Amino acid sequence: PRQGIIARYRDWLPVPPGAEPITLGEGDTPLIRADRLLEQLPPDRRPPGLFLKFEGANPTGSFKDRGMTMALTCARARGAQAVICASTGNTAAAAAAYAARAGMECWLVLPAGGVAAGKVGQAVACGARILPVRGSFDDALAAVRQVVTERPDLVLVNSLNPDRLEGQKTAAFEVVDQLAARGEDEPAAVFLPVGNGGNITAYHMGFATYATAGRLGRLPRLYGVQAEGAAPLVRGRPVDQPQTVASAIRIGRPVYGDRALAAVRETGGRVLAVSDEEILAAQRLLARLEGVFVEPASAASVAGLLKLARGNEPGWEVPEGPVVCVLTGHGLKDVDTALRAARSGDAGSADLAALEAEALEP
Numbered sequence: 001p002r003q004g005i006i007a008r009y010r011d012w013l014p015v016p017p018g019a020e021p022i023t024l025g026e027g028d029t030p031l032i033r034a035d036r037l038l039e040q041l042p043p044d045r046r047p048p049g050l051f052l053k054f055e056g057a058n059p060t061g062s063f064k065d066r067g068m069t070m071a072l073t074c075a076r077a078r079g080a081q082a083v084i085c086a087s088t089g090n091t092a093a094a095a096a097a098y099a100a101r102a103g104m105e106c107w108l109v110l111p112a113g114g115v116a117a118g119k120v121g122q123a124v125a126c127g128a129r130i131l132p133v134r135g136s137f138d139d140a141l142a143a144v145r146q147v148v149t150e151r152p153d154l155v156l157v158n159s160l161n162p163d164r165l166e167g168q169k170t171a172a173f174e175v176v177d178q179l180a181a182r183g184e185d186e187p188a189a190v191f192l193p194v195g196n197g198g199n200i201t202a203y204h205m206g207f208a209t210y211a212t213a214g215r216l217g218r219l220p221r222l223y224g225v226q227a228e229g230a231a232p233l234v235r236g237r238p239v240d241q242p243q244t245v246a247s248a249i250r251i252g253r254p255v256y257g258d259r260a261l262a263a264v265r266e267t268g269g270r271v272l273a274v275s276d277e278e279i280l281a282a283q284r285l286l287a288r289l290e291g292v293f294v295e296p297a298s299a300a301s302v303a304g305l306l307k308l309a310r311g312n313e314p315g316w317e318v319p320e321g322p323v324v325c326v327l328t329g330h331g332l333k334d335v336d337t338a339l340r341a342a343r344s345g346d347a348g349s350a351d352l353a354a355l356e357a358e359a360l361e362p
């Protein structure tokens with residue numbers, strides 16, 4: 001039964017004794033085999049298996065639920081009444097849902113006009129208080145730091161909150177357990193989209209924890225993929241005006257930049273950037289070939305794999321074991337972008353395009 005990640009992994013998590021989990025049954029998301037997508041890779045550069053960790057199947061539609069169940073459970077155990085965070089959207093949607101469930105107040109600082117409608121809808125529906133900030137996510141995060149000094153009773157549930165990474169590391173546990181349960185080899189490489197760098201850091205923590213406990217022979221190479229217009233880790237410096245269609249990773253000053261780079265370096269992986277066109281092409285391939293509809297930022301992980309495997313980038317050694325692409329958020333979060341991409345020249349035949357255009361009319 002879907003009992004949530006704290007119930008399933010309590011022994012591996014720093015949950016205060018006696019704390020009653022605040023949960024929506026998050027975690028235990030599908031690990032989907034993607035053979036048709038694998039065929040898109042050149043035969044001589046193809047790993048033995050390709051799997052998709054579909055985090056869009058979480059209760060609020062993104063991997064953020066794993067971190068929020070931990071953050072809200074721990075906050076309430078410490079007597080907090082209200083939480084606050086800055087967000088590009090999915091953290092906000094998850095914080096709003098889990099705070100509502102806990103009967104706690106939720107304050108969200110969002111970049112005005114920079115958040116996908118689905119996520120704003122979730123946060124508003126759950127009764128969160130929204131403070132729009134003119135500027136980017138990075139400006140919103142700076143604003144939150146200011147608010148917290150004026151209202152110390154507000155618990156910060158941003159990526160800075162360590163409880164969140166603890167919850168997010170359970171996805172790495174699941175990847176190892178799910179591959180083993182299917183008789184597959186251990187994961188050889190894992191691709192993730194990178195914004196603040198919290199999630200790739202959490203996967204590194206999870207794999208390292210399992211390795212120390214003897215449940216994993218060696219850590220998979222971690223590949224962090226950023227959008228070309230928002231790639232501070234690839235460029236080696238902050239990006240002042242991050243630009244990308246993948247609004248979830250439109251971040252110029254990653255909070256966990258150093259730890260994300262350490263995770264990549266220590267596992268023999270790398271960071272790389274992909275264009276918005278490559279992201280949207282990967283989003284289409286996932287939906288058309290495998291029936292998996294994800295928001296643009298999630299597709300960056302697949303775009304990164306395609307780019308390395310197709311040889312556009314040097315330094316790709318074909319992994320000798322299964323490759324996992326983490327799909328971090330559901331496509332319904334940002335359906336407008338998918339519709340716009342579909343309208344702007346479908347690769348199908350003219351009459352199909354005409355039919356689709358007709359179908360797409362609002």
Ligand SMILES: Cc1ncc(COP(=O)(O)O)c(/C=C/C(=O)C(=O)O)c1O
Nearest residue numbers: 087088090091195196197198199328329
């Ligand atoms: C779909 C999706 N994919 C990837 C990322 C990047 O993860 P990190 O590298 O841990 O930041 C996010 C992040 C979103 C926020 O940062 C937020 O919601 O404020 C996301 O929503």
